Amino acid sequence: MKTLLALCSVLLLTGRCSAQTPQKCQTPRLLSGSMSLSTQDGQVWAVAKYIYDALGQRIRLWETGHVQNKSLYVDLLFLFKKGVVYTIDDRNQTCQKNPLSDQFHPFHIPHNASLQSQVILGGSSSRKEGLLVNTWKGDxxxxxxxxxxxxxxxxxxxxxxxxxxxxxxxxATTYFNAVKGIGDPEQLNPPPFCPAAETEDQKLDFFSAFF
Known part of the structure; x- marks a missing residue:
């Protein structure tokens, strides 16, 4: 028994021993960070800074990337409670306003997800070399x-x-440099020149607006 406890203590220090089965969880409700995104055919890839507000159901993205070998820069503000997305052009002080066709999906693991694996990203020789993560799958x-x-x-x-x-x-989406909280909450409100914009006929969802 003492040998087993000692072994588990060592594993805990290296991040290999989990005290309990991984649980479905909720991402912090206010979050800032960066993300990269690419499509299967390689025609679209982008890197974006984001701020995320699960309480107000708002997301702001500043996106740079390539679509079909063309460079792009897009500033998007999703207001899910109001059912609109703004494409913002600060330089020209203009906005495009489109209705949103989908609902807000918070960054959390759904109740019907099933655990795929728990692994250590990076190294596992010592505690500071790796990151303990859980992978969940679902439909x-x-x-x-x-x-x-x-x-x-x-x-x-x-x-x-x-x-x-x-x-x-x-x-495929990868998230990095995330921190809790939002530095400037005003960035989740439309600029003064946006609310007067006429709503376009075309409905967009998160991915179609992103692309």
Missing amino acids: VPEIGGKYLATVTEFGCFPVSMLYYSARTGWI
């Missing part, structure tokens, strides 16, 4: 989709998401 039956989501064991910060639907194909 999105309303659209025939599926996902593989990885979050940190401690804090439930998003690490990566692999998502598939018949419309989008496979989309």
Whole structure:
């Protein structure tokens, strides 16, 4: 018994011993960070800074990348409670306003997800060399989709998401440099020149606006 306890103590120090089965978790409700995103066919890749407000159901993205070999820069503000997304052009003081076709999906592990694995990213020789993460999988039956989501064991910060639907194909997203909180909450409000913009006819969801 003493040998087993000693072994578990060593494993705890190296991040290999989990005291309990990984639990479904909720990401911090206010979050800032960066993300990269790419599509299966390689036609689209982008890197974006984001701020995320699960309480107000708002997301702001500042995106740079390439779509079909063309460079892009996009500033997007999603207001899910109001059902609109703004494409913001600060330089020209203009906005495009489109209705949102989907609902807010918080960064959390859904209740119907199942645990795929718990692993250490990076090294496992000592505590500071690696990151303990949990990977969950599940289906999105309303659209025939599926996902593989990885979050940190401690804090439930998003690490990566692999998502598939018949419309989008496979989309790979990686999250990094995340911190709790939002530095400037005003960035989650439309600029003064945006609310007067006429609403376009085309409905967008998160991925179609992002692309």
